[in-house]
Amino acid sequence: MPFSDYFTVEDGNMIRRLDPSTDSGQVYCPMKSIKIPSSVTYITSGCLFECGKLRKIKIPASVKRIGEEAFRRCSGLKKAIIYGTNLQHLPPGCFYECMSLSVVKIFSPIW
Numbered sequence: 001m002p003f004s005d006y007f008t009v010e011d012g013n014m015i016r017r018l019d020p021s022t023d024s025g026q027v028y029c030p031m032k033s034i035k036i037p038s039s040v041t042y043i044t045s046g047c048l049f050e051c052g053k054l055r056k057i058k059i060p061a062s063v064k065r066i067g068e069e070a071f072r073r074c075s076g077l078k079k080a081i082i083y084g085t086n087l088q089h090l091p092p093g094c095f096y097e098c099m100s101l102s103v104v105k106i107f108s109p110i111w
Contacts, residue, residue, distance in 0.1 A: 006031065012041035015109075016048070029054070032076075038062045043070045052076050063086045072096045079103040 006029045008015050012100045014036065019027040029051040036043070038060050045067030048054065051073045059066070059082045068091050071077060082090075082105065095101055 003035065003037065007034075007047070009037060010040050012039065012042045014043045014100070014106055016044075016046075022041050024032070025049075033057070036060055043067060045069060046072060048074055050056070050074070055079070056062075057081070059084055063097075064088055066090060066094050068093055069096050070094045071098055074098050075100060082106045 006027055007067055008017060011049055017027040022028060026049065029048070029055050031051065032053050033056045034054065036059060039062065040060070041062055042065045043059070043063060046069050047067065048071045049069065050073045054074045054077050055077045058079065059080070061083045063084045064086045065088060071094055075098065078100050080095065080101065080103070085107070095104070
């Protein structure tokens with residue numbers, strides 16, 4: 001399952017592809033893990049909303065910002081590793097309703 005089937009990167013912004021036939025308006029994401037390209041500097045708000053099969057995410061050092069509720073309702077997400085040495089802010093609620101999340105490792109000075 002290629003990243004490009006579900007997401008696009010525009011000017012450094014990681015954006016979920018749209019599907020107007022779904023309730024959320026976003027394409028269904030069956031991926032269990034996602035390799036975010038180093039070209040991404042911003043994970044947009046709600047980008048991974050309801051990616052229920054997602055188990056693990058690694059966020060590269062290129063990411064400077066993560067949007068509000070970027071990972072909301074990723075019910076299967078267990079582990080998030082953030083390598084964002086450029087990360088400026090981790091917004092409240094970015095992991096909202098991620099009931100399985102047990103590990104968040106941050107290798108970054110967050111200001």
